[in-house]
Amino acid sequence: MTTMTSSLVRRSLGAFVIGSVLSATAFSAPASASETAGHYEVPRLEWTFGGLSGYFDKQQLRRGFKVYQTVCQACHNLAHLSYRNLTQPGGPELPKEEVEAYAAQKQVADGFNDAGEVNMRPAKLADLFVGPFKNDKEAAAALNGSVPPDLSLITKARSIERNIEWYAFPFIMLKDILTQYQEQGADYTHALLTGYTDPPADFNLLPGLSYNRVFPGHQIGMPQPLSDGMVEYDDGTPSTLDQQAKDVTAFLAWAAEPSLVERKKLGAWVLIYLIILAGLLYASKKLIWRNVKH
């Protein structure tokens, strides 16, 4: 069995050409065993932001942001996000005052004061997120050598490993394209957060690290961050580990691409427009060629 990284799947458009010639039986791709020796196959989940009409669920993003605030932000930043993004349409749409208060907890450098020293002031809506550490060195010093990655692109920066036989490859590729599988990073993130298990008996776990069935190499510097009841939800949603993982992943998916909803909405119109245009052009072509032998 060949172990292929999913990156492979996403790239060989070449085989797409073959795949597209083949019929719709493409969809009956063989299901791989979900756990082969040491390999955990991350399942594909349903996300509101997947598919043609994907959107972000405001309540879920708010819960996810609460998870981020309560747990993740102690170590991880969202460096590409501005505070104002939290108030924007299509996102968590938090009240402006709430976000202003949240931003004001952090200090940012802003020019120099009259004495020539760096002027510090509380962060405002227009500022980028301020992280927990000044730099990677400070993070490593505080966290036993581990540097927590920035999370603003995490759901786009991760993919999952899949076992795909070479002959099934064109079909899986075609299926991924047609079902728009763009949520590998979200599936990975959710699987990682819920992937803390006891190590296999013969596993040699280094001190200070935790076993995770999804993380490459299975030894991760982040101790299990979420657990049942860890975060208190305001909207009455039961705060299970799985729910927290889903919510914070959805929040991170939004943070990775706040323009996703705008993109998909516009995309639907563009497709409709182009299909009608193609139809009209085809009709024109037929008309112009109607009496021509060719």
Next chain:
Amino acid sequence: MSHASSYEPKTSVTRWLDARLPIVRFIADFMVFPTPRNLNYLWTFGAILAFMLIAQIVTGVILAMHFAPNTALAFDSVEKIMRDVNYGWLMRYAHAVGASMFFLAVYIHMFRGIYYGSYKAPREVLWMIGVAIFLVMMATAFMGYSLIWGQMSFWAVTVITNLFSSLDTLYSGLGTTLVQWIWGGFSVDNATLNRLFSLHYLLPFVLVGLVVLHVWALHVVGSNNPTGVEVKNVEKETLPFYAYFTTKDLFALAAFGVIFAYFVFFTPNYLGDAVNYVPANPLLTPPHIVPEWYFLPFYAILRAVPSKLGGVLAMFGAIVVLFFVPWLDTSRVRSASYRPMFRWFFWAFVFSCLALGYLGAAPVTETSTMASQFFTFYYFAFFLIVMPVVGIYETPKPQPDSIADTFTHKSDDGSGRGARPVAAE
């Protein structure tokens, strides 16, 4: 089939201009270019490519207004484009997906040329300009990908530029010196990013120039066609480019646009590597360094050869060999439709390219290396053995005497209403 000009200026202004700069005549003659009636939709990819080149330039110029070619800023500036520039996400995804669509179209265009023998006399120069275009396209795409300055960008530049160090085995120090000259320093760094950006902005305009030559050459010799038989009777067998082929090309372009838009709006990251959303880190090598999909067959050829210099030579040789195709193919029959043996070798060649594409992304194992070597061998054998030998031994099927023969049996009256076939030279 360069045709005599049929343009007659009708006003005093156009007559005045025509005597000084016959630009209107040029456009008018371009529009009535006699084109074989029997072209199939594979001949629409030239127009699709022309559109893609323009689309890449337009989106690229807009991106360049917001991009910062500096190692400390590049990655963040790309994210700023995605988040803070109005429709910046659209420009970036259209440009990134556009590169893939450009290559998809060019590969179809090239396979079309090979299948129908479009490189054969008198179209050798047209074909060779095409190969030059292909080379410059690859360089442009490689440099563009590097600008994101993500992990895959950085390591792809590192790996590919380092290939030149293999020249050290020819002459000690030659490769190393060359690599440092390319880098502008002792490592892939800010100087490298700056020149990659400068060249990435320059080369598309070189492409424009080459495409002008390409289309010029096309207009001198005329389009080949699915029968591979030259046009004998311009009036019966061709139609003016406008409106017959403009509408056909536009329809094909719109259909291609549907696929393009699908990727841009719904799976914009499918064709890219997730790892490139991690900022470049010179101290951390990613576990798998994989190029973009359109380079994978060549990457597989590189890895198939055990020696580094040999691999580099094979990889470049895989493109250089294309220049000689017009003289490697010994058959006098152009179209593979009438070449019963060659046709099979052609499809085996297409399969090999796809297989090499698959292998270029696969982790290296003993089996994958053997498979890569097998398909690399066939890749070269197709050009260096099949093309010369099959042309000699094959008995071609009878070709139609003329293009017109393929449609005169069809039942319409053939009056060609609306057709204004142009007089031959």
